[in-house]
Amino acid sequence: xxxxxxxxxxxxxxxxxxxxxxxxxxxxxxxxxxxxxxxxxxxxxxxxxxxxxxxxxxxxxxxxxxxxxxxxxxxxxxxxxxxxxxxxxxxxxxxxxxxxxxxxxxxxxxxxxxxxxxxxxxxxxxxxxxxxxxxxxxxxxxxxxxxxxxxxxxxxxxxxxxxxxxxxxxxxxxxxxxxxxxxxxxxxxxxxxxxxxxxxxxxxxxxxxxxxxxxxxxxxxxxxxxxxxxxxxxxxxxxxxxxxxxxxxxxxxxxx
Amino acid sequence: xxxxxxxxxxxxxxxxxxxxxxxxxxxxxxxxxxxxxxxxxxxxxxxxxxxxxxxxxxxxxxxxxxxxxxxxxxxxxxxxxxxxxxxxxxxxxxxxxxxxxxxxxxxxxxxxxxxxxxxxxxxxxxxxxxxxxxxxxxxxxxxxxxxxxxxxxxxxxxxxxxxxxxxxxxxxxxxxx
Numbered sequence: 001x002x003x004x005x006x007x008x009x010x011x012x013x014x015x016x017x018x019x020x021x022x023x024x025x026x027x028x029x030x031x032x033x034x035x036x037x038x039x040x041x042x043x044x045x046x047x048x049x050x051x052x053x054x055x056x057x058x059x060x061x062x063x064x065x066x067x068x069x070x071x072x073x074x075x076x077x078x079x080x081x082x083x084x085x086x087x088x089x090x091x092x093x094x095x096x097x098x099x100x101x102x103x104x105x106x107x108x109x110x111x112x113x114x115x116x117x118x119x120x121x122x123x124x125x126x127x128x129x130x131x132x133x134x135x136x137x138x139x140x141x142x143x144x145x146x147x148x149x150x151x152x153x154x155x156x157x158x159x160x161x162x163x164x165x166x167x168x169x170x171x172x173x174x175x176x177x178x179x180x181x182x183x184x185x186x187x188x189x190x191x192x193x194x195x196x197x198x199x200x201x202x203x204x205x206x207x208x209x210x211x212x213x214x215x216x217x218x219x220x221x222x223x224x225x226x227x228x229x230x231x232x233x234x235x236x237x238x239x240x241x242x243x244x245x246x247x248x249x250x251x252x253x254x255x256x
Numbered sequence: 257x258x259x260x261x262x263x264x265x266x267x268x269x270x271x272x273x274x275x276x277x278x279x280x281x282x283x284x285x286x287x288x289x290x291x292x293x294x295x296x297x298x299x300x301x302x303x304x305x306x307x308x309x310x311x312x313x314x315x316x317x318x319x320x321x322x323x324x325x326x327x328x329x330x331x332x333x334x335x336x337x338x339x340x341x342x343x344x345x346x347x348x349x350x351x352x353x354x355x356x357x358x359x360x361x362x363x364x365x366x367x368x369x370x371x372x373x374x375x376x377x378x379x380x381x382x383x384x385x386x387x388x389x390x391x392x393x394x395x396x397x398x399x400x401x402x403x404x405x406x407x408x409x410x411x412x413x414x415x416x417x418x419x420x421x422x423x424x425x426x427x428x429x430x431x432x433x
Contacts, residue, residue: 094366098374151278158282160364169283173276180275184268192260199261203268 004198011205012053018212019046029221031167034087037079038171044076067135074142081146084171085153088162095160102156110148114141121190132194140186147179167223174214181207296358301415304348304407310341311398311405338398341405345391348414352384355417376420384413 002010022042026032032039048069055062082103089099121137154172157164164172182204189200309315311334320330356377363373387410394405 092364093368094363094370095374096369097371101371147275151275154279154282160360162364163285164283169280172283173279176275176279177272181268181272184271185264188260188264188267192263196258196260199258200264203264207268 004202008202008205011202011209012049015049015205015209015212016046016053018209018216019049022212022216025216025219029219031219031221031224034224035083035171037076037083041073041076041080045073048073063132067131070135070139074139077142077146078149081150081153081175084150084168084175085157087168088153088157088164092160092162095162099156102153106149106152106156109152110145113148114145117141117144117187121187136186136190140183140190143179143182143186147176147183150176150179163226165224165226167219170214170218170223174211174218178207178211295354296421299351299355299418301411301418304344304411304414307341307344307348307407307411310337310344311395313404334398338395341395345388345410348410349388352414352417355414355421356381359417359421380413380417380420384410384417387413 019042023039023046026035026039026042051069052062052066055065085099085103089095092099118137118141121140150172154176185200185203185207189197192200316330316334319325319333320327359373359377363370363377366373391405391407391410394403397403398405
């Protein structure tokens with residue numbers, strides 16, 4: 001049975017290959033034009049992984065590099081989630097303003113709930129590795145916020161209900177699993193302490209690799225098509241006319 | 257295998273799967289079949305008029321005053337009427353959601369930004385939810401033998417929604433008032 005270090009090396013290689021394959025797929029299919037921040041994220045994460053893999057572990061330089069590059073990835077993750085929401089709403093002018101409000105509310109709610117969960121972690125401070133502990137804490141906070149933000153935005157979109165392409169649906173599903181898995185693992189990492197960091201880091205890497213493979217397999221240009229048009233027959237055409245009349249009625253009512 | 261690893265292996269896939277199911281369900285392709293135009297055109301709140309009388313005290317007081325009617329009979333009648341009332345309430349809530357969905361779909365496909373309409377819809381939804389909660393609370397009190405259940409706010413909220421959706425025929429409108 002391979003050791004943990006060997007297994008991590010294997011997963012790191014799989015991840016680097018997967019990053020290259022995903023980036024090439026995004027560029028070949030021109031999906032990068034639509035998923036710009038996502039492409040930036042994949043590129044930055046790949047570069048970070050390759051850079052970190054080239055450094056000698058358990059050195060100060062390794063730790064500082066890891067801590068310094070982490071926030072870049074977090075910012076890109078936030079931008080990817082906002083880009084995802086923009087892609088959902090871009091064809092729906094009618095809910096543009098309320099969509100912007102929804103983003104603001106979702107950001108506040110997710111940050112507040114995530115900050116609330118810190119109360120659990122702060123009871124388990126570690127004096128001997130304060131910097132690492134605080135960084136791990138911040139990482140968990142950001143990941144939890146992103147998971148909640150994504151869920152809030154998906155709930156908003158489903159409320160109206162906004163039709164989404166297969167790619168957007170796939171994107172949301174993979175990101176949700178990615179954030180959920182990371183949140184759970186990072187929470188357990190905080191909970192069980194530094195003794196299990198190596199094992200749980202391996203779990204994090206495996207999750208990342210699995211998500212990359214899912215993106216490679218499931219994202220494709222054909223998935224950009226919206227679900228079949230809803231105006232398929234006379235009855236449904238009549239419905240849309242009716243909805244337009246309702247729209248006018250609602251507008252009149254709101255102006256009163 | 258250590259305890260943390262076992263916990264991780266058990267917890268992480270379950271949590272991930274639960275979130276995946278939730279997101280897949282929320283992003284599933286929607287249908288407009290619920291907003292059937294025939295239904296929208298024929299909808300009237302008069303269907304729910306009997307609710308206003310179902311749990312009023314006057315019928316039960318009259319019944320209780322009749323010779324041979326026991327307290328047990330009155331109690332059974334109250335229970336039966338509550339059951340019927342709940343069935344009406346379920347339908348009323350369902351109809352409100354259908355009307356609300358029609359309005360949301362309209363907003364979704366609007367050709368200009370309509371924050372005012374979005375706010376109106378949110379306010380109406382909140383008012384309706386509050387009215388349903390109030391009725392549910394009064395139903396609990398009714399089960400304990402305390403007071404009648406007033407549904408005027410609830411039917412009023414449904415009526416407001418119907419007026420906003422603007423699909424009622426003038427004749428039906430006259431009948432409902």
